Amino acid sequence: MSNSNIAPFIKWAGGKRQLLAQIRERIPESFNNYYEPFVGGGAVVFDLLPTSAVINDINKALVNAYKQICNASDAFLKNLKELDEAMWEDGKGYYYSLREHYNDKLMREEFDVELAALFVFINKHCFNGLYRVNGKGLFNVPYNNSRKASSDEKNIKAISEYLKSVTILEGDFQVACQNAKKGDFVFIDSPYAPLNPTSFESYTKEGFDIESHKRLADLYDELTARGCYCMLTNHNTELINELYSNKGYKIDVVSVKRMINSDATNRVGEEVIICNY
Ligand SMILES: C[S@@+](CC[C@H](N)C(=O)[O-])C[C@H]1O[C@@H](n2cnc3c(N)ncnc32)[C@H](O)[C@@H]1O
CATH class of the missing domain: 3.40.50.150 (Vaccinia Virus protein VP39)
Structure with a gap:
Protein backbone atom coordinates (compact mmCIF):
# COMPACT_ATOMS: atom_id res chain seq x y z
CA MET A 1 0.00 0.00 0.00
CA ASN A 59 -0.51 20.17 -22.42
CA LYS A 60 0.56 23.75 -21.58
CA ALA A 61 -2.50 24.60 -19.50
CA LEU A 62 -2.05 21.45 -17.43
CA VAL A 63 1.65 22.11 -16.82
CA ASN A 64 0.81 25.71 -15.91
CA ALA A 65 -1.56 24.37 -13.23
CA TYR A 66 1.22 22.19 -11.74
CA LYS A 67 3.63 25.15 -11.75
CA GLN A 68 1.15 27.59 -10.20
CA ILE A 69 0.14 25.12 -7.49
CA CYS A 70 3.84 24.57 -6.77
CA ASN A 71 4.88 28.24 -6.70
CA ALA A 72 1.73 30.17 -5.81
CA SER A 73 -0.62 27.86 -3.92
CA ASP A 74 -2.20 30.67 -1.83
CA ALA A 75 -3.05 32.80 -4.86
CA PHE A 76 -4.27 29.70 -6.70
CA LEU A 77 -6.58 28.70 -3.83
CA LYS A 78 -7.88 32.27 -3.49
CA ASN A 79 -8.72 32.40 -7.21
CA LEU A 80 -10.38 29.01 -7.18
CA LYS A 81 -12.43 29.82 -4.06
CA GLU A 82 -13.63 33.02 -5.71
CA LEU A 83 -14.70 31.10 -8.81
CA ASP A 84 -16.62 28.60 -6.66
CA GLU A 85 -18.28 31.30 -4.55
CA ALA A 86 -19.33 33.42 -7.53
CA MET A 87 -21.17 30.52 -9.18
CA TRP A 88 -24.57 31.67 -10.51
CA GLU A 89 -27.87 29.98 -9.76
CA ASP A 90 -27.65 28.98 -13.41
CA GLY A 91 -24.58 26.72 -13.17
CA LYS A 92 -24.71 26.04 -16.87
CA GLY A 93 -24.56 29.71 -17.88
CA TYR A 94 -21.74 30.26 -15.37
CA TYR A 95 -19.72 27.31 -16.67
CA TYR A 96 -19.99 28.49 -20.27
CA SER A 97 -19.04 32.05 -19.36
CA LEU A 98 -15.93 30.77 -17.56
CA ARG A 99 -15.12 28.44 -20.43
CA GLU A 100 -15.17 31.42 -22.79
CA HIS A 101 -12.95 33.43 -20.45
CA TYR A 102 -10.57 30.44 -20.17
CA ASN A 103 -10.36 30.15 -23.98
CA ASP A 104 -9.71 33.91 -24.34
CA LYS A 105 -6.80 33.64 -21.93
CA LEU A 106 -5.54 30.50 -23.64
CA MET A 107 -5.52 32.27 -27.02
CA ARG A 108 -3.63 35.18 -25.45
CA GLU A 109 -1.22 32.64 -23.90
CA GLU A 110 -1.78 34.05 -20.41
CA PHE A 111 -0.33 31.14 -18.48
CA ASP A 112 -0.86 32.60 -15.03
CA VAL A 113 -2.44 31.72 -11.70
CA GLU A 114 -5.91 32.78 -12.89
CA LEU A 115 -5.67 30.40 -15.85
CA ALA A 116 -4.63 27.60 -13.48
CA ALA A 117 -7.71 28.19 -11.29
CA LEU A 118 -9.99 28.35 -14.34
CA PHE A 119 -8.39 25.14 -15.63
CA VAL A 120 -9.21 23.28 -12.41
CA PHE A 121 -12.71 24.78 -12.08
CA ILE A 122 -13.52 23.77 -15.65
CA ASN A 123 -12.04 20.31 -15.18
CA LYS A 124 -14.32 19.74 -12.16
CA HIS A 125 -17.40 21.03 -13.96
CA CYS A 126 -16.98 19.58 -17.44
CA PHE A 127 -18.28 16.29 -18.73
CA ASN A 128 -16.20 13.37 -17.40
CA GLY A 129 -13.12 15.56 -16.77
CA LEU A 130 -12.34 15.37 -20.47
CA TYR A 131 -9.79 17.75 -21.96
CA ARG A 132 -10.69 18.20 -25.60
CA VAL A 133 -9.91 21.13 -27.88
CA ASN A 134 -11.13 21.96 -31.37
CA GLY A 135 -8.97 22.63 -34.44
CA LYS A 136 -8.27 26.16 -33.20
CA GLY A 137 -7.13 24.87 -29.81
CA LEU A 138 -10.29 26.04 -28.00
CA PHE A 139 -11.53 23.89 -25.13
CA ASN A 140 -15.00 22.63 -26.06
CA VAL A 141 -16.22 20.10 -23.47
CA PRO A 142 -19.81 20.65 -22.17
CA TYR A 143 -21.01 21.22 -18.57
CA ASN A 144 -21.52 18.22 -16.26
CA ASN A 145 -24.33 19.80 -14.15
CA SER A 146 -22.24 19.74 -10.98
CA ARG A 147 -22.24 22.62 -8.49
CA LYS A 148 -19.61 21.09 -6.21
CA ALA A 149 -16.60 23.02 -4.93
CA SER A 150 -13.52 22.62 -7.10
CA SER A 151 -10.74 21.98 -4.66
CA ASP A 152 -9.70 20.59 -1.37
CA GLU A 153 -7.40 23.13 0.31
CA LYS A 154 -5.48 20.58 2.40
CA ASN A 155 -4.77 18.46 -0.65
CA ILE A 156 -3.59 21.44 -2.73
CA LYS A 157 -1.24 22.51 0.09
CA ALA A 158 0.20 18.97 0.32
CA ILE A 159 0.63 18.85 -3.48
CA SER A 160 2.33 22.24 -3.42
CA GLU A 161 4.81 21.08 -0.76
CA TYR A 162 5.60 17.91 -2.65
CA LEU A 163 6.01 19.66 -6.03
CA LYS A 164 8.70 21.94 -4.59
CA SER A 165 11.14 19.03 -4.90
CA VAL A 166 9.94 18.02 -8.38
CA THR A 167 11.24 19.18 -11.78
CA ILE A 168 8.19 20.19 -13.86
CA LEU A 169 8.70 20.19 -17.64
CA GLU A 170 6.39 21.05 -20.53
C1 LIG B 1 -3.01 8.72 -20.61
S1 LIG B 1 -2.66 10.38 -20.25
C2 LIG B 1 -1.72 10.20 -18.79
C3 LIG B 1 -2.62 9.91 -17.63
C4 LIG B 1 -1.89 9.88 -16.28
N1 LIG B 1 -1.13 8.67 -16.14
C5 LIG B 1 -2.89 10.00 -15.15
O1 LIG B 1 -2.93 9.14 -14.25
O2 LIG B 1 -3.66 10.98 -15.13
C6 LIG B 1 -1.53 10.88 -21.46
C7 LIG B 1 -0.95 12.29 -21.34
O3 LIG B 1 0.02 12.45 -22.38
C8 LIG B 1 0.04 13.81 -22.79
N2 LIG B 1 0.72 13.88 -24.11
C9 LIG B 1 0.19 13.70 -25.35
N3 LIG B 1 1.16 13.77 -26.30
C10 LIG B 1 2.33 13.98 -25.65
C11 LIG B 1 3.69 14.12 -26.06
N4 LIG B 1 4.03 14.07 -27.35
N5 LIG B 1 4.64 14.34 -25.12
C12 LIG B 1 4.30 14.41 -23.80
N6 LIG B 1 3.01 14.29 -23.34
C13 LIG B 1 2.05 14.07 -24.25
C14 LIG B 1 -1.41 14.22 -22.76
O4 LIG B 1 -1.54 15.63 -22.63
C15 LIG B 1 -1.94 13.44 -21.54
O5 LIG B 1 -1.93 14.22 -20.37
Missing part, protein backbone atom coordinates in the same frame (compact mmCIF):
# COMPACT_ATOMS: atom_id res chain seq x y z
CA SER A 2 1.06 3.56 -0.57
CA ASN A 3 1.68 6.03 2.25
CA SER A 4 0.53 8.90 0.09
CA ASN A 5 -1.97 11.37 1.50
CA ILE A 6 -2.15 13.20 -1.81
CA ALA A 7 -4.85 12.82 -4.45
CA PRO A 8 -4.75 14.22 -8.02
CA PHE A 9 -6.17 17.77 -8.21
CA ILE A 10 -8.01 17.00 -11.46
CA LYS A 11 -9.85 14.18 -13.14
CA TRP A 12 -7.94 13.19 -16.29
CA ALA A 13 -8.68 10.94 -19.27
CA GLY A 14 -6.63 7.77 -18.92
CA GLY A 15 -6.06 8.48 -15.21
CA LYS A 16 -4.28 5.51 -13.65
CA ARG A 17 -6.04 5.38 -10.27
CA GLN A 18 -7.63 2.01 -10.87
CA LEU A 19 -4.32 0.43 -11.96
CA LEU A 20 -2.36 1.72 -8.98
CA ALA A 21 -2.21 -1.59 -7.11
CA GLN A 22 -0.83 -3.39 -10.18
CA ILE A 23 1.62 -0.58 -10.85
CA ARG A 24 2.84 -0.52 -7.22
CA GLU A 25 3.40 -4.29 -7.26
CA ARG A 26 5.74 -3.92 -10.20
CA ILE A 27 7.88 -0.90 -9.38
CA PRO A 28 11.61 -1.62 -9.12
CA GLU A 29 12.82 -2.31 -5.58
CA SER A 30 15.12 0.67 -5.73
CA PHE A 31 15.90 3.31 -8.30
CA ASN A 32 17.58 6.71 -8.54
CA ASN A 33 15.47 9.39 -10.26
CA TYR A 34 11.83 9.00 -11.28
CA TYR A 35 10.65 10.18 -14.72
CA GLU A 36 7.04 10.50 -15.81
CA PRO A 37 6.97 11.99 -19.34
CA PHE A 38 3.14 11.82 -19.71
CA VAL A 39 2.08 12.90 -16.24
CA GLY A 40 -1.57 13.89 -16.96
CA GLY A 41 -3.45 14.03 -13.64
CA GLY A 42 -0.45 12.55 -11.81
CA ALA A 43 -2.21 9.56 -10.21
CA VAL A 44 1.05 7.58 -10.20
CA VAL A 45 3.53 10.22 -9.09
CA PHE A 46 1.16 11.36 -6.29
CA ASP A 47 0.81 7.77 -5.17
CA LEU A 48 4.53 6.92 -5.19
CA LEU A 49 5.82 10.37 -4.10
CA PRO A 50 9.35 9.62 -5.31
CA THR A 51 12.02 11.84 -3.72
CA SER A 52 13.68 12.89 -6.97
CA ALA A 53 11.13 13.22 -9.75
CA VAL A 54 10.87 14.78 -13.21
CA ILE A 55 7.32 15.16 -14.53
CA ASN A 56 6.30 16.34 -17.99
CA ASP A 57 3.28 16.83 -20.23
CA ILE A 58 2.68 18.45 -23.60
CA GLY A 171 6.91 19.50 -23.94
CA ASP A 172 7.46 16.32 -25.87
CA PHE A 173 8.14 13.02 -24.07
CA GLN A 174 11.39 12.40 -25.93
CA VAL A 175 13.01 15.63 -24.76
CA ALA A 176 11.71 15.06 -21.22
CA CYS A 177 13.61 11.76 -21.00
CA GLN A 178 16.88 12.95 -22.49
CA ASN A 179 18.70 13.01 -19.15
CA ALA A 180 17.36 9.69 -17.83
CA LYS A 181 20.30 7.48 -16.85
CA LYS A 182 21.12 3.95 -15.76
CA GLY A 183 19.25 3.14 -12.55
CA ASP A 184 16.48 5.72 -13.14
CA PHE A 185 12.84 4.58 -13.32
CA VAL A 186 10.68 5.82 -16.21
CA PHE A 187 6.92 5.34 -15.92
CA ILE A 188 5.27 5.76 -19.32
CA ASP A 189 1.54 6.24 -19.73
CA SER A 190 1.11 7.76 -23.17
CA PRO A 191 -2.26 8.47 -24.81
CA TYR A 192 -3.88 5.17 -25.66
CA ALA A 193 -3.42 3.33 -28.91
CA PRO A 194 -6.80 3.42 -30.68
CA LEU A 195 -9.24 0.58 -29.99
CA ASN A 196 -11.25 1.60 -33.01
CA PRO A 197 -11.22 4.64 -35.31
CA THR A 198 -13.64 6.62 -33.13
CA SER A 199 -11.80 6.04 -29.82
CA PHE A 200 -11.06 9.07 -27.68
CA GLU A 201 -7.37 9.57 -28.30
CA SER A 202 -6.75 13.23 -28.96
CA TYR A 203 -5.70 15.03 -25.77
CA THR A 204 -4.22 18.07 -27.46
CA LYS A 205 -4.86 19.49 -30.87
CA GLU A 206 -1.70 17.67 -32.04
CA GLY A 207 -3.09 14.25 -31.07
CA PHE A 208 -0.89 11.18 -30.64
CA ASP A 209 -0.78 9.15 -33.85
CA ILE A 210 0.68 5.79 -34.86
CA GLU A 211 4.01 7.47 -35.67
CA SER A 212 4.11 8.80 -32.09
CA HIS A 213 3.57 5.27 -30.76
CA LYS A 214 6.46 4.04 -32.92
CA ARG A 215 8.67 6.89 -31.75
CA LEU A 216 7.79 6.01 -28.17
CA ALA A 217 8.68 2.33 -28.72
CA ASP A 218 12.08 3.45 -30.08
CA LEU A 219 12.59 5.58 -26.97
CA TYR A 220 11.65 2.61 -24.77
CA ASP A 221 14.36 0.53 -26.51
CA GLU A 222 16.86 3.36 -26.12
CA LEU A 223 16.09 3.82 -22.40
CA THR A 224 16.46 0.05 -21.96
CA ALA A 225 19.88 0.17 -23.64
CA ARG A 226 20.87 3.00 -21.25
CA GLY A 227 19.99 0.80 -18.26
CA CYS A 228 16.81 2.60 -17.14
CA TYR A 229 13.96 0.66 -15.56
CA CYS A 230 10.89 1.25 -17.77
CA MET A 231 7.24 0.50 -17.14
CA LEU A 232 4.69 1.30 -19.85
CA THR A 233 0.90 0.96 -19.82
CA ASN A 234 -1.52 0.97 -22.76
CA HIS A 235 -4.50 -0.81 -24.27
CA ASN A 236 -3.91 -4.44 -25.16
CA THR A 237 -3.98 -3.86 -28.92
CA GLU A 238 -2.26 -5.39 -31.91
CA LEU A 239 -0.16 -2.27 -32.47
CA ILE A 240 1.17 -2.23 -28.91
CA ASN A 241 1.95 -5.96 -28.96
CA GLU A 242 3.69 -5.56 -32.32
CA LEU A 243 5.83 -2.72 -30.98
CA TYR A 244 6.93 -4.39 -27.72
CA SER A 245 6.90 -8.19 -28.35
CA ASN A 246 10.00 -10.31 -28.95
CA LYS A 247 12.35 -7.84 -27.32
CA GLY A 248 12.70 -9.57 -23.96
CA TYR A 249 10.14 -7.28 -22.25
CA LYS A 250 7.60 -8.64 -19.76
CA ILE A 251 4.04 -7.95 -21.02
CA ASP A 252 1.30 -8.50 -18.40
CA VAL A 253 -2.36 -8.23 -19.41
CA VAL A 254 -4.73 -6.72 -16.79
CA SER A 255 -8.51 -6.07 -16.83
CA VAL A 256 -9.83 -2.54 -16.34
CA LYS A 257 -13.11 -0.69 -16.29
CA ARG A 258 -13.03 1.98 -18.96
CA MET A 259 -14.12 5.30 -17.46
CA ILE A 260 -14.21 7.51 -20.52
CA ASN A 261 -16.06 5.83 -23.29
CA SER A 262 -19.21 6.94 -25.00
CA ASP A 263 -20.09 3.32 -25.76
CA ALA A 264 -21.57 1.84 -22.57
CA THR A 265 -21.20 -1.72 -23.88
CA ASN A 266 -17.45 -1.34 -24.10
CA ARG A 267 -16.67 -0.45 -20.50
CA VAL A 268 -14.52 -3.41 -19.51
CA GLY A 269 -11.29 -3.89 -21.35
CA GLU A 270 -7.75 -5.14 -21.20
CA GLU A 271 -4.62 -3.13 -20.68
CA VAL A 272 -0.99 -4.15 -20.73
CA ILE A 273 1.79 -3.30 -18.29
CA ILE A 274 5.14 -3.70 -20.03
CA CYS A 275 8.35 -3.82 -17.97
CA ASN A 276 11.93 -4.18 -19.17
CA TYR A 277 13.15 -5.63 -15.84
